[in-house]
Amino acid sequence: MTEPAPGLKSDTDPLLGLDTNRLHRTLGKPELAWLVTRIRKRAAEGGDLTGTITLAEAGAEQRRAVDLLLGRAPSRGRSLTVPLGQLDQLVRDSGLHHGGLRAAVEALTGPIADRRAQAAAEQAAWDAAFAPLAELAQRSEIVALWWQQQQRSAGALLRRLSASDPKRAHQLAMTAAEVLSALPAVDGATLPVFAARLTGDAHALDPGRPLGTLVYAAIESWATAKQQIDTIAVPRAELRRQVWAQAGVSLDELSTRVLVLGLPGNPRSPLGRMLSACHETGEPCVLTLRQLSRDDTSSLGTDGRDVFVCENPAVVEAAAGLLGNQCPPLVCVEGHLSVAARVLLTRLSKKGSRLHYHGDFDWGGFRIATTVFAMADASTQPWRFDTAAYLEAADRGLGTPLTTGEPCDTPWDPALRTALTARHVRIEEEHLLPELLADLRAG
Numbered sequence: 001m002t003e004p005a006p007g008l009k010s011d012t013d014p015l016l017g018l019d020t021n022r023l024h025r026t027l028g029k030p031e032l033a034w035l036v037t038r039i040r041k042r043a044a045e046g047g048d049l050t051g052t053i054t055l056a057e058a059g060a061e062q063r064r065a066v067d068l069l070l071g072r073a074p075s076r077g078r079s080l081t082v083p084l085g086q087l088d089q090l091v092r093d094s095g096l097h098h099g100g101l102r103a104a105v106e107a108l109t110g111p112i113a114d115r116r117a118q119a120a121a122e123q124a125a126w127d128a129a130f131a132p133l134a135e136l137a138q139r140s141e142i143v144a145l146w147w148q149q150q151q152r153s154a155g156a157l158l159r160r161l162s163a164s165d166p167k168r169a170h171q172l173a174m175t176a177a178e179v180l181s182a183l184p185a186v187d188g189a190t191l192p193v194f195a196a197r198l199t200g201d202a203h204a205l206d207p208g209r210p211l212g213t214l215v216y217a218a219i220e221s222w223a224t225a226k227q228q229i230d231t232i233a234v235p236r237a238e239l240r241r242q243v244w245a246q247a248g249v250s251l252d253e254l255s256t257r258v259l260v261l262g263l264p265g266n267p268r269s270p271l272g273r274m275l276s277a278c279h280e281t282g283e284p285c286v287l288t289l290r291q292l293s294r295d296d297t298s299s300l301g302t303d304g305r306d307v308f309v310c311e312n313p314a315v316v317e318a319a320a321g322l323l324g325n326q327c328p329p330l331v332c333v334e335g336h337l338s339v340a341a342r343v344l345l346t347r348l349s350k351k352g353s354r355l356h357y358h359g360d361f362d363w364g365g366f367r368i369a370t371t372v373f374a375m376a377d378a379s380t381q382p383w384r385f386d387t388a389a390y391l392e393a394a395d396r397g398l399g400t401p402l403t404t405g406e407p408c409d410t411p412w413d414p415a416l417r418t419a420l421t422a423r424h425v426r427i428e429e430e431h432l433l434p435e436l437l438a439d440l441r442a443g
Helices: 020-027 030-044 060-070 084-093 101-109 115-136 141-147 151-161 166-180 191-199 210-227 236-246 270-281 289-293 313-326 339-350 363-375 387-395 415-423 429-442
Strands: 052-055 080-083 257-261 285-288 307-310 330-332 355-357 380-382
Touching: 020 101, 030 052, 030 060, 030 101, 060 080, 060 084, 080 084, 084 101, 115 141, 115 151, 115 166, 141 151, 141 166, 141 210, 151 166, 151 210, 166 191, 166 210, 210 236, 236 339, 257 313, 257 339, 270 285, 270 289, 270 313, 285 289, 285 339, 289 339, 307 429, 313 330, 313 429, 330 339, 339 355, 339 363, 355 363, 363 415, 387 415, 387 429
Parallel strands: 307 330, 307 355, 355 380
Antiparallel strands: 052 080, 257 285, 257 330
């Protein structure tokens, strides 16, 4: 190991007892720059400074500098190998740096970041940031379908919305988990009211807001997978309305509606008087969420009465034309349930009405039916919507070939899925209008 030149003043670091002039003269030579760079790189990657470092094509000056550094006889050949363990011991024994080779290189060129440790720490921080949503995915179907099947894109979205800040991402994920755990909503709240209730900010779930973007991504994934919403054919604004409706939240109180016929109503409230007038004249009536939210259940006039529920407006139109004011209470969900339809059916069920549901015999119709049966619990029964009814209609030659839709279970009648799969015939409500109308007349 080289010593300071005679008479050269030593520049000593008083905190480390380090002769920095000597360090630079010994290890900081230009001919050793490649070695210092390679040592820094290995240390930064978390590697031990053991083994060897080899320079494949060494110049004469580089070779001479290494030989002098190690105190060995001149070496030969094209490659140049440096034993790091030996070099580390020489650094310590010579007093060049009591901390060894790594410490000497850091004193010479600056602190060495441990990239492996940094990467591990960063990954741990992001794991903690993702934890609220990952944990909620274990008990929430809405989050599970999104987080487990699209975790990479979901994680990328959370990173982007938080400007790649794990702390900010963790807070955003915690708030999103709180909102998502309250879905599907059951009280017919509008989006601003729901947002204010959960976050204190009525606009927190608006499009373009970080929380609104993250929560909507989860429910859109869930609604698309479970409800078969056509994300291509439906305009973006309408898609957003349908997605939130599947989660039980309306964008506003006026655009969500439900079609009814034959609800008796009563004269004690504005909604009851409107229903009563429509009932007397045998006319269908459209109820908005605003009307349902501002009146009590008794205004419906259906306490304890059976209520028929259909999927398509054609049934209501035919019933109004044939039965008029003699039609029993009939509700039409018009495809995927609006928030208004959810609120109405839930109220009817809670007031003791037994619901009888019929829809299209196809995969989309089965998904809608599953929502109705699950929402209104045991008070809902199939209305000509079971295996026997399907097979009887198929045997009569009704329906058309079933060519679209993803198969799904039919919890109210498990054999119905098997029957539709076997027959592969789609039977819409319109095919069964005579039978449905006969039931309504008898009802």
